[in-house]
Amino acid sequence: MNLYTAKGIGNEPAKEPAPAAPPPEPLYSARKKIFPKRVEGRFRRFKWLVMAVTLAIYYLTPWIRWDRGPFAPDQAVLIDLAHRRFYFFFIEIWPQEFFFVAGLLVMAGFGLFLVTSAVGRAWCGYTCPQTVWVDLFMAVERFIEGDRNAQMKLDAAPWSGEKVWKRVSKHATWLAIAVATGGAWIFYFADAPSLAFDFVTGQANYVAYSTVATLTATTYVLGGLMREQVCIYMCPWPRIQGAMLDDNSLVVTYNDWRGEPRGKHVKKSAAAEVSVGDCVDCNACVAVCPMGIDIRDGQQMACITCALCIDACDNVMDKLGKPRGLIAYGTLNEYQSNMALATDNGRSAIDPARVRKADGSFIDAVRHFDWTIILRPRTILYMSVWTAVGLGLLFALLGRDRLEMNVLHDRNPQFVLESDGSIRNGYTIRLLNMIPERRTIMLSMEDLPEASMKVSPVSERPDRVFAIPVDPDQATTLKVFVTLPKNAIVAPTEGFTFIAEDRASGERSVYRATFNSPGAK
Amino acid sequence: MADKHIDDISGVETTGHEWDGIRELNNPLPRWWLWTFYATIVWAIGYVIVYPAIPMLKDATRGVINYSSRAELTKEVASAKAAQGALAQKIAASSMDQILADPQLTQFATAAGAAAFKVNCVPCHGSGAAGGAGYPNLNDNDWLWGGSAEAIHQTIAHGIRSSDDPETRLSEMPAFAEILKPDQIRQVAAYVISLTDKPHNPALVEPGKQVFADNCASCHGENAQGNREFGAPNLADAIWLRVHGEDEIAKQVQAPKHGVMPAWQARLGETTVKELAVYVHSLGGGE
Numbered sequence: 153m154n155l156y157t158a159k160g161i162g163n164e165p166a167k168e169p170a171p172a173a174p175p176p177e178p179l180y181s182a183r184k185k186i187f188p189k190r191v192e193g194r195f196r197r198f199k200w201l202v203m204a205v206t207l208a209i210y211y212l213t214p215w216i217r218w219d220r221g222p223f224a225p226d227q228a229v230l231i232d233l234a235h236r237r238f239y240f241f242f243i244e245i246w247p248q249e250f251f252f253v254a255g256l257l258v259m260a261g262f263g264l265f266l267v268t269s270a271v272g273r274a275w276c277g278y279t280c281p282q283t284v285w286v287d288l289f290m291a292v293e294r295f296i297e298g299d300r301n302a303q304m305k306l307d308a309a310p311w312s313g314e315k316v317w318k319r320v321s322k323h324a325t326w327l328a329i330a331v332a333t334g335g336a337w338i339f340y341f342a343d344a345p346s347l348a349f350d351f352v353t354g355q356a357n358y359v360a361y362s363t364v365a366t367l368t369a370t371t372y373v374l375g376g377l378m379r380e381q382v383c384i385y386m387c388p389w390p391r392i393q394g395a396m397l398d399d400n401s402l403v404v405t406y407n408d409w410r411g412e413p414r415g416k417h418v419k420k421s422a423a424a425e426v427s428v429g430d431c432v433d434c435n436a437c438v439a440v441c442p443m444g445i446d447i448r449d450g451q452q453m454a455c456i457t458c459a460l461c462i463d464a465c466d467n468v469m470d471k472l473g474k475p476r477g478l479i480a481y482g483t484l485n486e487y488q489s490n491m492a493l494a495t496d497n498g499r500s501a502i503d504p505a506r507v508r509k510a511d512g513s514f515i516d517a518v519r520h521f522d523w524t525i526i527l528r529p530r531t532i533l534y535m536s537v538w539t540a541v542g543l544g545l546l547f548a549l550l551g552r553d554r555l556e557m558n559v560l561h562d563r564n565p566q567f568v569l570e571s572d573g574s575i576r577n578g579y580t581i582r583l584l585n586m587i588p589e590r591r592t593i594m595l596s597m598e599d600l601p602e603a604s605m606k607v608s609p610v611s612e613r614p615d616r617v618f619a620i621p622v623d624p625d626q627a628t629t630l631k632v633f634v635t636l637p638k639n640a641i642v643a644p645t646e647g648f649t650f651i652a653e654d655r656a657s658g659e660r661s662v663y664r665a666t667f668n669s670p671g672a673k
Numbered sequence: 674m675a676d677k678h679i680d681d682i683s684g685v686e687t688t689g690h691e692w693d694g695i696r697e698l699n700n701p702l703p704r705w706w707l708w709t710f711y712a713t714i715v716w717a718i719g720y721v722i723v724y725p726a727i728p729m730l731k732d733a734t735r736g737v738i739n740y741s742s743r744a745e746l747t748k749e750v751a752s753a754k755a756a757q758g759a760l761a762q763k764i765a766a767s768s769m770d771q772i773l774a775d776p777q778l779t780q781f782a783t784a785a786g787a788a789a790f791k792v793n794c795v796p797c798h799g800s801g802a803a804g805g806a807g808y809p810n811l812n813d814n815d816w817l818w819g820g821s822a823e824a825i826h827q828t829i830a831h832g833i834r835s836s837d838d839p840e841t842r843l844s845e846m847p848a849f850a851e852i853l854k855p856d857q858i859r860q861v862a863a864y865v866i867s868l869t870d871k872p873h874n875p876a877l878v879e880p881g882k883q884v885f886a887d888n889c890a891s892c893h894g895e896n897a898q899g900n901r902e903f904g905a906p907n908l909a910d911a912i913w914l915r916v917h918g919e920d921e922i923a924k925q926v927q928a929p930k931h932g933v934m935p936a937w938q939a940r941l942g943e944t945t946v947k948e949l950a951v952y953v954h955s956l957g958g959g960e
Contacts, residue, residue, distance in 0.1 A: 564801030568957060571815040571910035578812075578957060608955070609776070633957050638911075 186444035189300035193463025214339030223624035224588035266534035276456035285375035334367030405482040409494035437461035556584040557661040573638035585622040599648040602640035644671040769822035786952025814958040826950035832936035844903040850927035862923040
């Protein structure tokens with residue numbers, strides 16, 4: 153259905169009398185096979201580039217090395233589930249710092265809002281893994297089976313040696329790509345070179361094999377077999393992204409204000425002095441569409457805006473010597489304004505003569521795409537939220553502590569009476585040394601001058617400080633006892649401070665603790 | 674279904690059921706759905722054969738692989754025990770001092786002892802080991818029979834006044850109701866309570882001191898500081914296990930009550946007793 157013409161200023165008055173009611177569409181229809189034709193052009197070149205970059209990032213990232221010293225892995229990007237660590241180049245994240253990941257997801261969300269409101273479903277058309285892998289699988293298919301016509305012929309042909317050979321080699325290549333895809337995934341979770349060796353020699357954990365098997369299956373089935381079905385029936389993004397488009401969002405648009413009435417017999421029509429549009433009904437846009445749709449039906453849910461139809465149509469327009477852009481990225485606003493021109497504000501059917509000068513060029517009133525439309529309150533708002541979250545994360549990252557102290561006050565018993573009448577409290581202290589280096593942390597207390605402190609098995613230094621050696625990138629748990637003599641006990645609850653500091657780096661973590669007692673008697 | 678009814682619009686046979694003029698189409702089930710359904714039946718039959726499934730009067734069918742979740746648990750516990758085996762053996766073979774000198778053994782024994790304490794000791798000593806009237810607090814530094822790791826181990830292994838262990842710690846305070854006059858008992862109670870500055874009758878303290886020196890000092894010591902040889906409590910410190918105030922002390926002197934602790938060596942084994950000793954020693958009062 154053409155949403156633009158249905159909603160817009162379009163053709164309603166000019167519509168022909170309603171034809172007889174079409175047969176009711178069945179709720180389920182079998183999948184129509186799609187054989188997209190090869191196409192050349194600027195968007196196709198851009199898509200090749202995006203594919204190369206995204207695949208390179210995916211396959212190569214786990215192999216990048218990053219020296220962190222002897223106490224941490226040397227893999228640049230590593231999700232170490234066993235030790236609850238996430239490494240990303242110079243950043244190391246502990247589980248309690250997971251909000252960084254949450255923040256990145258918020259940024260990804262707003263990034264998607266921003267991109268969608270500005271340039272439409274660019275995510276779907278260029279960078280979505282489904283799109284990238286389907287594109288790759290189609291390239292393999294064309295390489296083995298030939299282009300659209302050869303594929304259709306092969307599909308219709310009876311089984312023969314050649315057909316079997318082509319089909320087997322196509323599916324084998326797809327499976328090989330699928331295995332590589334699943335294989336690359338596991339390298340993000342363990343040291344890539346040693347896991348690769350273990351994997352090939354059959355020594356890896358069964359989780360590795362089952363993960364690869366699952367991802368191989370999903371890649372092969374979703375990318376090779378289901379393809380556009382995934383986008384149309386399985387994916388929630390098209391619905392969400394569709395809801396985020398507005399009148400100024402860029403979408404792939406068939407400009408029927410200059411294309412209609414379409415016809416194959418341009419010369420004949422010209423001879424008959426009938427005004428015809430630029431569309432020669434060559435079906436090039438339909439043949440190249442990986443989703444199997446006709447963009448001339450208007451903007452539709454199945455369109456992932458990969459822009460290959462723009463390339464196809466531009467090539468045809470070039471051959472015909474007509475200006476490019478019969479199918480183009482455009483906004484609903486421009487389209488409707490131009491449509492109003494072509495239909496005399498909806499009073500007649502489309503007449504391309506209304507938008508053309510005598511020499512065939514467009515009249516000045518025709519609106520063309522204006523890049524400044526990308527800067528509008530909505531996109532600026534998304535941009536600022538996105539930037540604010542990003543800056544917030546950046547500051548949090550730069551200012552975060554690499555030394556932390558957690559203190560747990562014993563609750564059972566809350567205090568212990570010693571034989572000389574003094575009162576003892578117990579604390580469990582965890583020192584988190586969040587850098588891959590050994591350190592000595594100075595642990596001391598303040599504000600209860602008469603209290604004595606005991607940290608088993610470390611002995612106290614003369615300056616009432618305990619020097620605690622902590623392992624690299626580890627949490628060290630200590631049992632700490634604080635004792636207050638009988639005559640120093642005043643209130644049932646006294647506050648004091650634990651201080652943990654690394655005197656070499658100046659890092660310091662402070663905890664305000666309480667001391668419980670039965671109170672003065 | 675003698676009279677087949679065909680739906681006009683779709684040309685599909687209906688089930689013949691009609692509700693307010695609406696008939697249900699009798700479309701065949703999708704094939705993939707049907708095969709999945711059959712597969713679940715096949716799976717269920719296989720499951721019944723392989724695993725325990727059908728309940729009988731007393732038991733259930735065993736299944737050909739003889740699976741039981743209890744056996745799984747036993748296996749898991751055994752493998753966990755095996756994983757701890759090396760450290761547990763090392764603990765069994767080491768003396769208390771050797772265990773405390775090895776940080777890894779100490780850490781393991783403390784954790785294991787904490788678990789064993791929760792199962793075996795909590796009913797009397799409390800979940801925080803803080804004890805109660807008649808049951809010593811194990812967190813403090815007041816020890817009846819000694820607070821070194823070795824002494825704690827001895828107490829746990831052989832118990833206190835345990836009837837079934839010949840090596841148990843044994844001592845009984847005599848019932849002084851038969852030995853001392855009631856006056857003397859009141860005097861000695863006043864003296865004992867005076868040692869910790871509690872409210873008392875000062876007139877009784879001086880004669881009480883003499884009674885104490887004659888009758889009590891042999892076990893509780895001249896300054897009432899106690900004697901761990903006999904498990905005689907320190908009467909001059911802040912901690913009272915059982916009694917509070919002059920009257921209760923007098924009652925205890927007349928007819929003393931004695932705590933009993935079972936011997937655990939035979940029940941828990943050498944390793945667990947050592948682990949318990951390390952744990953108790955770690956609570957803060959260990960010497």
